[in-house]
Amino acid sequence: MSAAVGLAALIFGTVAQADPIQGAGSTFAAPIINQWSRDYEAMRTDGGDYTSPDWRVDYEPVGSLAGIMRLAQPEMDFAATDAPLPPHELTKRRWTQFPIVMGGIVVVANINGIGAGQLRLSGQVLADIYLGKIKNWSDPAIKALNPDLTLPDAPIAVLHRADGSGSTFTFSSFLSKVSPEWQEKLGADTLIAWPIGRGEKGTGGLATLTAATNNSIAYLEYGQAVRAGFRFVSLQNADGAFVRPGPATFQAGLATVAWNAAGGFHADTTNLAGANAWPMAVVTYAVLPKDRGEMRINRVLDLFRLSFTRGADEASALGYIPVPHELAGRIEAYWAENYGPADPALANN
Missing domain, CATH: 3.40.190.10 (Periplasmic binding protein-like II)
Structure with a gap:
């Protein structure tokens, strides 16, 4: 041959x-x-x-x-x-x-007149929104963090993933660290028994729903949020600083992770210490x-x-x-x- x-x-x-x-x-x-x-x-x-x-x-x-x-x-x-x-x-x-x-997983708020990074939220306030305890954008707890913003007197449309999602795991892991009530009632998982809100499958599905829903709040992958032109929230981190999401603030937290090959590199990447660290790295x-x-x-x-x-x-x-x-x-x-x-x-x- x-x-x-x-x-x-x-x-x-x-x-x-x-x-x-x-x-x-x-x-x-x-x-x-x-x-x-x-x-x-x-x-x-x-x-x-x-x-x-x-x-x-x-x-x-x-x-x-x-x-x-x-x-x-x-x-x-x-x-x-x-x-x-x-x-x-x-x-x-x-x-x-x-x-x-x-x-990173970021929080976005679809509120007319509020620009990217202008709205400040703490982890506790964010948990209370998703627990259904804070129902309106004019709630005193939100106003206290944003004294210079004009927020609407409107119900918060709470949005979340409906399928088993790593984004949900990251989001709920962060909330479990900053809210004892969240940890006790819901914990951290890929699937959450959401007490309120509307769910959608997939990052793309949740992004589409967020864009179509005025006065909504949701959590999304950073690149998706940027490409869609969503207005992200500044979150308070473990050091008490309000930080904007972005590659530099994601890296600030990830740089502190000790990777363990013997454990399959398993690591917790939420609420990491550091003045410039974004609290929901993934x-x-x-x-x-x-x-x-x-x-x-x-x-x-x-x-x-x-x-x-x-x-x-x-x-x-x-x-x-x-x-x-x-x-x-x-x-x-x-x-x-x-x-x-x-x-x-x-x-x-």
């Missing part, structure tokens, strides 16, 4: 067996995962005419909870979640977990089963390796915080410990 025929047989044989990388989960991280997916195929194609399904990624933004649930399906390669699994759960399920991108994790086979696992690791080394600019442009270089090195060491050395055919590209 000639070399050309052999190469053709190899190519067409590979195509016959190849499938895209299958992922699902976080809507928070969907924009950057979709961008990295396009970049990944372009980098692996390297300007050539031939492409393979192996170099494509099918990612479904179904929410963090649904992504984790889908990982039980044998065709799934990874889940993306903004609510990290505790170390004992990873051990029990024989899964691994590592950060892929960072950012980290999206990729979760991988160990039983998907070497070839499939290596493809997923290849995707995120290239995202770490070449995808930082895209992450920043979309309002995220890229995984820092030092942490990316620790994550690759974690991969080697759990899966062995990287495939040289992939890692050297």
Whole structure:
């Protein structure tokens, strides 16, 4: 058999067996995962005419909870979640977990005449709004924080996610730290038994509902809020300072996190100390089963390796915080410990 025929047989044989990388989960991280997916195929194609399904990624933004649930399906390669699994759960399920991108959950208020960052809220007042104890924008507790603002004498339209969401986990984790009543009654979870308000599925769905609802309040991923032109709230942090959301204030809190590879890099990123720290930083994790086979696992690791080394600019442009270089090195060491050395055919590209 000639070399050309052999190469053709190899190519067409590979195509016959190849499938895209299958992922699902976080809507928070969907924009950057979709961008990295396009970049990944372009980098692996390297300007050539031939492409393979192996170099494509099918990612479904179904929410963090649904992504984790889908990982039980044998065709799934990874889940993306903004609510990290505790170390004992990873051990029990024989899964691994590592950060892929960072950012922040912000509070937005759709009130006519109130600009971005002008409205100030404390964590306690925010919790009381979502508990239904503060019902009107003219409530004395809100006025006390905003003596120079003219707020409407109008009911607060409370909006939230209706599906299992890592954004909800981050939001409710923060409220649990600043409000004993919230902690006792509702706690922190991806799904909350909301006492009031209207819910919508997905970050995009909640953003659409917020834009259409006057005098509403909601929590959204920072990049989504910026791209939609929403007016975000300044929140009081653990040091008592009112801070505006943005990459610098997200990073101010995230820089204090001690990452523990042995525990799957599990970390609490809400209400972190620091005068400039935004109180609701968030980290999206990729979760991988160990039983998907070497070839499939290596493809997923290849995707995120290239995202770490070449995808930082895209992450920043979309309002995220890229995984820092030092942490990316620790994550690759974690991969080697759990899966062995990287495939040289992939890692050297």
